[in-house]
Amino acid sequence: MIFQRDIPVVDEYEVIVVGGGPAGCTAAAASAREGAKTLLIESTASLGGMGTNGLVPFWCGFSNGGKLVNRGLAQIVLENLAKRMDDDLYKAVHEGADEPEKYPWRVGIDAEQLKRVYDDLVTGYGADVLFKTTLSAVETNEEGEVTAVIVTNKAGLTAYKAKVFIDCTGEGDLIAWAGGKYLLGDEEGNMQAGTLCxxxxxxxxxxxxxxxxxxxxxxxxxxxxxxxxxxxxxxxxxxxxxxxxxxxxxxxxxxxxxxxxxxxxxxxxxxxxxxxxxxxxxxxxxxxxxxxxxxAVTLGTREGRRIVGDYVLKDMDYINRASFSDEIARNCYELDSHDLNKKQDDYDKYPPYAPGESHGIPYRSLCPVNLKNVLVAGRIISAERRVLGASRIMATCLSTGEAAGLASALAVKSNNNDIHAVDVDLLRKKLKDYGAYIR
Ligand SMILES: Cc1cc2nc3c(=O)[nH]c(=O)nc-3n(C[C@H](O)[C@H](O)[C@H](O)COP(=O)(O)OP(=O)(O)OC[C@H]3O[C@@H](n4cnc5c(N)ncnc54)[C@H](O)[C@@H]3O)c2cc1C
Incomplete structure (x- = not known):
């Protein structure tokens, strides 16, 4: 140890979400909506991640010509943004949810308006937000439990305790620093190309x-x-x-x-x-x-750590349009690789889905194998590379975020903070009651 010091400890939250991108926003909203005292920690001064600070110009994949696949909180975000941008756009996305021929083929994003949509969503359900605060270290115990996260901000270093944590950093910072298992890029560690929008x-x-x-x-x-x-x-x-x-x-x-x-x-x-x-x-x-x-304030990096979870979503699950008994979200967007070294292979012959087709994402893909009280959502779920290139789109991140947030509150209430022991039937029932599109 190089040095030791005392730092303040805050112990007033049940669920802490780290990272306020699309996944983190719905995770915090869903956790707070379920009654858990929730804090969302974000290193910039705006919510929305790549959709705001990254200037990603449009939503992919809410629909692929079939009905809207990402519903629940995701649909609320889509419609609330459209409402702020243009009445006709709102009408189109609202009516297009069930009448696909009315859904616009590309829905643009006004990043300033989207910041406000997320502010209202997260605080509206009662979650607290801590901006300009960066996760810097993680404390774990021998049972594979995270006991506290240590953050840096203008107050210096502070430790925040909670019962359950959700990693929505887009890069798996919390998982990596908690000793969780993850993979990075291809076999040689090469990652897909970046873009500054x-x-x-x-x-x-x-x-x-x-x-x-x-x-x-x-x-x-x-x-x-x-x-x-x-x-x-x-x-x-x-x-x-x-x-x-x-x-x-x-x-x-x-x-x-x-x-x-x-x-x-x-x-x-x-x-x-x-x-x-x-x-x-x-x-x-x-x-x-x-x-x-x-x-963009934030450079767009399409690939980073992806966790190893209780289930690794397979590229074949995309091809087979798989459904799962513990399914908590679906994705209809195509395999979209920006791997510039990519050799032509069999996967290149798989075109985007036909209208109405989609694949499921199981709850197990949000559960890191060796950690008891940590969930993940968004771009870092447990998946093979190609299928993650499809399911990392923001619409699907909003859906996995909502599932992780709800599951974290259930784990606090009924499962001694063990995210692996959550009653998945109850989780799925509640998600459906909130409007989710799952099989
Ligand atoms: C160049 C590019 C173009 C894309 N184009 C599209 C598109 O057209 N349409 C589409 O739907 N999707 C697109 N995507 C995909 C999509 O934007 C991302 O996969 C998605 O935003 C991931 O969501 P997330 O919530 O997991 O992470 P992010 O959106 O990356 O959000 C992570 C958040 O966590 C915060 N954070 C990170 N580390 C820490 C830390 N240590 N402490 C505190 N906070 C932290 C970040 O500041 C950020 O706000 C694109 C992605 C890229 C890179």
């Missing part, structure tokens, strides 16, 4: 709607555009002259290495400049007067 304002929207696909790569002048790696670009309309971009690939980002993340954030901002210059050159009618509205 951004917005452009002052675009000509009439011209924008005339162009279906962007072709900005290859460039005629590779030296000027040395960071443009490929043609990857998806966009969404965010306002009367504003467009959100999830564009450009940053190869070789290691999401749990702060040096790699810092260097790639700087590189990402340079890449955005190159992309905008290239767009102006290639599509002047749309972008001549456009300028960068904002680059």
């Amino acid at each position: 951004f917005t452009l304002v002052n675009a000509d929207m009439e011209e924008y709607h005339k162009v279906n696909m962007y072709h900005i790569y290859p460039t005629e002048n590779p030296e000027e555009y040395d960071l443009i790696y490929d043609n990857f670009s998806t966009t969404a309309v965010l306002g009367s002259s504003s467009i959100g971009f999830n564009a450009g690939h940053l190869p070789g980002v290691n999401s749990i290495d702060p040096v790699s993340v810092s260097q790639n954030t700087i590189k990402g901002r340079r890449l955005v400049e190159q992309l905008v210059k290239r767009l102006k050159e290639k599509y002047p009618k749309i972008y001549e007067n456009a300028r960068i509205g904002s680059t």
